[in-house]
Amino acid sequence: MSPQTPDPLVSRLLDAAVAAIGANVDLLGDLDRAVGDGDHGVNMQRGFSAIAGRRDELAALPLAAALEAMGKVLVMTVGGASGPLYGSLLMAMGRAGAREGATFTAMLDEGVAAVKKRGRSEPGEKTMLDVLVPVQMTWSAACREGLPTAQALERLRRAAEEGLQSTRPLLATKGRASFLRERSIGHLDPGAYSSFLLVNAACSAFQESSQT
């Protein structure tokens, strides 16, 4: 999984992410209506539609440059807090991946660090970090153990699912959901849900690419 290779992985990632968000606009909106302002679905759709609209241009780029460019599109089009958060994630991953000898582990580490910095947040606060951090940890562990790709991806999917579910009993202390205080408990976090969707989309794209 060299981050520098201009390969079909970029278009697979892009298509899978656009499809995953597109198929869940209403669900993300409903989750956000319960704890926030209800715009997470349409905001994410606006961002990923803009990415889809630039598919040809983006798919021609190497992975690192494509991720950074997608991040910029999200920053400029989403219109909610998820724009700068997902934008920072992808831009930092892209920048890390553009460096000599970059690994996917380094990309993930820097991407997640950028989300923490932008949101001034850590896991346990009912946010997308409750999915992204376990995924980051699981990936590092899988690399250390030298797991085959299929198995590593399976673990990533599980980590994302467990991370998502972990947000349900949490009290939100960041974002609009924090206004609800105790009433935020018992709901899945919409940002964690979109992260879960995107991690799964990425796993499918990686899986497909590793099989060809």
Next chain:
Amino acid sequence: MNERVSVVIVSHSPDVARGAAAMVRQMVGGDVRVAHCGGNPDGGLGTDVAAIKQCIEQVYSPAGVAVLVDLGGAESNAEMAIEMLPADWQSNVVVCGAPVVEGAVLAATEAAGGGNLAEVRKTAEEFFR
């Protein structure tokens, strides 16, 4: 005269942004340059990085720009907009941790009185501590 700190108002709502800017102008007249924006790139409730950046550029001077924002997404989008400015501008633009309407009026009043960027920010932020 041109070296007054400017004020940028960012709200999720175009109406709130416009209204807050009108209140600022009523308080301080034309002594302080004020720009405002509200709404996501489609015009719905939300904020738009490009519009925020444009507002800052419109009123920027080396004296600095105080940015007032309403809710979380406005703050992170304002931060992104600042990071897209020329490197030597970035330290002259600050996001104030104050309520958007009251903070904007306080910031502009301090700016009109000749306060520097740190003083303007402090005035906006400390009033509500």
